[in-house]
Amino acid sequence: IVYTSLHGSGRDYVLKTLERAGFTQVSLVEQQAEFDGDFPTVAKPNPEDKAAFAIAEEIALANGADVIIGTDPDCDRIGIGVVKDGSVECLTGNQTGVLLIDFLARMDENAAGKKLITTIVTSDMGKAAAESYGVEVIKTFTGFKNIGAVMNELKPGQYFMGYEESYGYLPGEHARDKDGVSAALVICQMAAYWKAQGKTLVEAL
Numbered sequence: 001i002v003y004t005s006l007h008g009s010g011r012d013y014v015l016k017t018l019e020r021a022g023f024t025q026v027s028l029v030e031q032q033a034e035f036d037g038d039f040p041t042v043a044k045p046n047p048e049d050k051a052a053f054a055i056a057e058e059i060a061l062a063n064g065a066d067v068i069i070g071t072d073p074d075c076d077r078i079g080i081g082v083v084k085d086g087s088v089e090c091l092t093g094n095q096t097g098v099l100l101i102d103f104l105a106r107m108d109e110n111a112a113g114k115k116l117i118t119t120i121v122t123s124d125m126g127k128a129a130a131e132s133y134g135v136e137v138i139k140t141f142t143g144f145k146n147i148g149a150v151m152n153e154l155k156p157g158q159y160f161m162g163y164e165e166s167y168g169y170l171p172g173e174h175a176r177d178k179d180g181v182s183a184a185l186v187i188c189q190m191a192a193y194w195k196a197q198g199k200t201l202v203e204a205l
Contacts, residue, residue: 003015006071007041008071009073009075010075010181093164097169102133114135115136116138119165138150
């Protein structure tokens with residue numbers, strides 16, 4: 001795993017979380033590790049912008065990494081780059097959402113009947129994936145505050161996942177906003193799961 005915090009607040013939290021989960025082969029992009037609101041190494045510190053991963057891509061390709069993850073400055077959003085055949089393919093927010101839905105449903109034998117909360121501008125591919133596991137889909141207006149509001153109406157244990165296409169994911173009930181730290185953990189677990197089956201995340205998608 002190559003991780004870039006894009007000069008933002010995620011650095012220590014993501015690294016510690018991955019370490020506690022048993023991930024030992026994590027390389028931090030040191031050039032982008034310092035907290036710096038001027039973001040000197042990128043035009044935009046946005047994981048939706050593939051150019052923000054340029055330094056991470058060089059490190060990943062040189063070190064034979066499997067996956068790149070990058071969190072935005074306040075660490076609520078996260079992007080993925082997948083290393084395959086000597087190049088890096090960055091996933092969209094919709095693609096990452098579909099992969100997470102599939103992975104979490106595979107890991108949860110009680111997924112059927114739980115609620116996936118997403119937005120009206122998010123791809124229906126996630127809806128199709130969720131419903132294939134018996135997960136119910138609730139669509140709300142754009143913005144994670146609306147996803148959080150729906151969460152507050154659910155009973156404990158009903159929530160499956162919340163996400164939007166703009167790289168925001170919440171794979172747990174511990175917050176009412178998108179969370180790059182917990183998403184980083186689940187993304188890396190997902191990449192490890194598929195690697196054990198001889199697949200990259202692109203192939204799994």
